Amino acid sequence: MRAATEPPRRLNVLVLYAHPEPTSFCAALRTVAVEALTEAGHHVTVSDLYAERFDPVAGRHDFQESRDPGRFHYQNEQAHAAKTGTFAPDIAREQERFRAADVVIAVFPLWWSGVPAIVKGWFERVLAFGFAYVDGARFDTGLFPDKTGLVCVTTGGTPERFSESGVYGPIEAILAPVNRYVFGYLGMTALAPFVAYAAPRVSQTERARYLDNWRERIRTLDQEVSCPGK
């Protein structure tokens, strides 16, 4: 938390966005984030995974050359590509976006209690061994202590379903695969998630309130980001 008298910090923010429908509520959350970040003077890049037709399947096409053409060992190939700069162009582009980011905001609908496959594949392919983590540098010793992660998620389920006694349990546990096992694994700070519960079921007024709250959250984002990115 910075003192109110400090000048606002200009952050590089990567919005990792995934929804197949451009008029969805998820898209509206993405748009609000981009607008509010820009208004606050931050620099924003959007990885629009559906629009960019991001391929989430990990494989040999991740690499421009093979370390071992006979047997595909994913982490070994990733390590080789990180060393030689031979990731495929789509991965190299996303890695540059990630590398430049002080803050990663992931905006997605909760599907089957987790990130959509297209987001999971982004983690697998972009956050490669040798680039985003190496042996002995994970969690507390992760490579990116200056980066911050923020999840913005829509759910079909009501808040009751995500309560202690609900069928899903608390959203924090549901989102641990992102906040702890991706952001945390990389040494990043994970902020409290923004959750638009039951987005398709609530009223238009409620959805408008979600957008207002999200805009306000973004407006003061720099106060939540405690580690200067540069």
Next chain:
Amino acid sequence: MRAATEPPRRLNVLVLYAHPEPTSFCAALRTVAVEALTEAGHHVTVSDLYAERFDPVAGRHDFQESRDPGRFHYQNEQAHAAKTGTFAPDIAREQERFRAADVVIAVFPLWWSGVPAIVKGWFERVLAFGFAYVDGARFDTGLFPDKTGLVCVTTGGTPERFSESGVYGPIEAILAPVNRYVFGYLGMTALAPFVAYAAPRVSQTERARYLDNWRERIRTLDQEVSCPGK
């Protein structure tokens, strides 16, 4: 648990397998499962997601016709396709495999603490609204109380990392997105997972022991499956 005197039951088993390398240890676990199931007289189908180039990205290509060409609402389109039998051929094929299965065995490497993206996409696209779940029929009231799920997973991390005090915590929580929020959501019974911890780090002897234990587990699988499939 059946009495020892009962005749063995013939089960329909779907092996949902995902690994990009055919000589991987995951592939060996798949092969052992298929062999042991066949020897035990069960009927086996393998969905080899990488070999079949399964597309994990949910979208309009899931459907042969559009309920609403103007705005893509995934669950609405799924409901329409389920009603009219207009899922795309790859989804229809996987749904038939799933429908016929008494047991689903998912064999995959643990990536970023979860299923590979290609498996997540299988859940999203194949286990569609209207086909695998409907309003008011989830968890205890799920549509498939006669089906059983079994996860067989390889991890990079050691058992210590998955202990109560380990960085990942117990494997049961790590696998909840599959066992509880997919299998459980559908009303299926989830068996205790088979976990080959630290598969790439242990000795050849240890890996052989994993395969032996897995073969034995499969050999007696029908004793674990308490709900007769038919």
